Amino acid sequence: MLGLDKALVLYHSQQYGNTGKMAEAMAEGLRVGGYQVTIFNANEKRFPIETYSEYDCVALGTPDYFSYIAGTMKTFMDDWYISRNKPGFKGKYYVLFFSHGGGGRVKEAMVSIFKHLGDQVGEPLGCSGEPSKDVLEKCRGLGVELAKKVKKQ
Numbered sequence: 001m002l003g004l005d006k007a008l009v010l011y012h013s014q015q016y017g018n019t020g021k022m023a024e025a026m027a028e029g030l031r032v033g034g035y036q037v038t039i040f041n042a043n044e045k046r047f048p049i050e051t052y053s054e055y056d057c058v059a060l061g062t063p064d065y066f067s068y069i070a071g072t073m074k075t076f077m078d079d080w081y082i083s084r085n086k087p088g089f090k091g092k093y094y095v096l097f098f099s100h101g102g103g104g105r106v107k108e109a110m111v112s113i114f115k116h117l118g119d120q121v122g123e124p125l126g127c128s129g130e131p132s133k134d135v136l137e138k139c140r141g142l143g144v145e146l147a148k149k150v151k152k153q
Contacts, residue, residue, distance in 0.1 A: 006054055007035040007147070011061030011097075012043045012070035018099035018130050019061045025136040026059045026097060029143020034151065042072035049079035053088025057150045059143065060114055064100035068109050077113055084116070092117055095146045096124035097139060104128065121149045 007030040013020030020041060027037040038055070040047055052058075062069040083089055094117050096110045107124045114120070122142050127135040 005035055006056055007037045007150075008052070008055040008058045009037060009039045009061070010047055010058060010073075010076060011039075011041060012063065012072045013041055013061075014043045014063075016099075016130065018127065019063050019097070021131050021136065022097050022099060022125070022127065022139050023059070023061050025131070025139035026061070026095070026143040029140035029145075030057075030059070030147050031143075032140070033144045033147020035147050042076060043070070046072070047076050047079070049076070049083050052080065052083070053086060055092070057093045057146050058117065059095045059097065059146065060110070061097040061099075062106060062110065064098055064104055064106035067103065067105035069106060069113065074113075077116075080117070090118060093119050093121050093146060093150050095121050095142050097142070098124060098126045099131065100126060100128055102128060121146045 011023040062073045
């Protein structure tokens with residue numbers, strides 16, 4: 001652990017805001033776990049990759065767009081790939097979450113693409129349509145689980 005107690009919740013959300021609602025719940029869980037959280041919607045602007053090393057862990061969220069991640073999240077991974085050999089870029093614990101309007105096949109793409117970041121904690125958490133109270137509680141729980149995993153290091 002870097003000792004910074006900082007977590008990043010990086011996601012893409014727009015039209016309905018469902019992934020954004022999940023991101024907020026994930027951030028709540030990380031805060032309960034003792035982390036200072038930065039919530040960043042990649043739909044609003046490009047994530048400044050040079051700051052990635054500042055975070056101890058990351059939660060990544062995307063809607064399912066044609067069984068693939070949002071383009072802004074792919075751009076993040078392209079930027080990460082270019083910087084991957086810099087200190088603090090590899091070996092982070094992370095969690096995955098997604099929303100979809102039916103199908104939810106983005107899960108496989110997420111697991112495949114984001115595995116390069118480090119070690120995944122828990123299973124990817126998905127929801128169809130607007131997240132229910134149960135889904136939001138699971139997001140909080142996954143955030144807490146991520147925080148505990150990093151603090152155990």
